[in-house]
Amino acid sequence: MTSPRKHLVKDFNHFITCYVCKGYLIKPTTVTECLHTFCKSCIIQHFEDSNDCPKCGIQVHETNPREMLRLDNTLEEIIFKLVPGLREKEQQQEIEFWRSRKWKENGEEDGPRSKRSRLDDDDDGGGGGDGDYHRSDPQIAICLDCLRNSSLVGENVVKGLMKKFIRCSTRVTVGTIKKFLSLKLKLPSSYELDVLCNGEIMGKDHTMEFIYMTRWRLRGETAYPMVLEYRPRIDFG
Structure with missing residues (x-):
């Protein structure tokens, strides 16, 4: 009895990589006019300069192509299951992005040594108390x-x-x-x-x-x- 063939992730790369950035699809977003899928950030940035699909060239919308975008949560879950560690990596990068953006908006230059961190460091009551676990969310x-x-x-x-x-x-x-x-x-x-x-x-x-x-x-x-x-x-x- 022959054992089932094992597939490598690279066998599916054609289906789970972005045409624009060539990386794995992050927050895969589909253009409803032609059903081509890209990273959300890639297609949003592309639509800043063009109303056409970057892959097939079809005009997506005359004035607001963003209206024709739909997130594909099912595909996102499939990609995260196929590529080990990708979900955790993207979540960490997203956290770091929003933290750095928040520090800049608050005019703080010392990064992780934010006002909240300094207050925590000055607290002699010890850590481990109830924390706000939603601070990292955008x-x-x-x-x-x-x-x-x-x-x-x-x-x-x-x-x-x-x-x-x-x-x-x-x-x-x-x-x-x-x-x-x-x-x-x-x-x-x-x-x-x-x-x-x-x-x-x-x-x-x-x-x-x-x-x-x-x-x-x-x-x-x-x-x-x-x-x-x-x-x-x-x-x-």
Whole structure:
């Protein structure tokens, strides 16, 4: 009986490497017009200068090609399983990137010796206490606006928030935002909300990062905070 053939990772490189940077696909993002997939950062940067697919040359969108991008989470998981240590390496690089960016924004020049680190070093109470395990997550500023429409059923129930500006992890999903709104607005557990970005209803599994990269159209100084609107659920059935 012959033993099953073992495949090497390089046998699959054609399917799991980026056409632009030639490295393994990181946060693989597919162009819906032609179904070609690239690293998210590679295709986003490419679209700064061109509206065409870098691989086949098809025009993706006349004005905003980013609208035609979709993250492929399934492919990402496959790549992480095929390439040992890739997930951990990328997570560490992402942490270091956001830390360095935060230090620069705070005007600190000494890198890891940040204000928080110095305070920790000066603490004689010993370590090992309860810590904030979410500090390394990339953060995003969001404005939650109530979409006013007198014709909507339930308009008298759904109100605007007293504090509509929040800051959260980019990994937070729309489903979590809905739970947050329901809690703050004291809505019944059976009450459903729609969350929209640029007038488009967002799916409950969409992360803030996904929405910002593929739905939020503003960039530069006007990009922050990202505005999400909410309203009573509309049944189109």
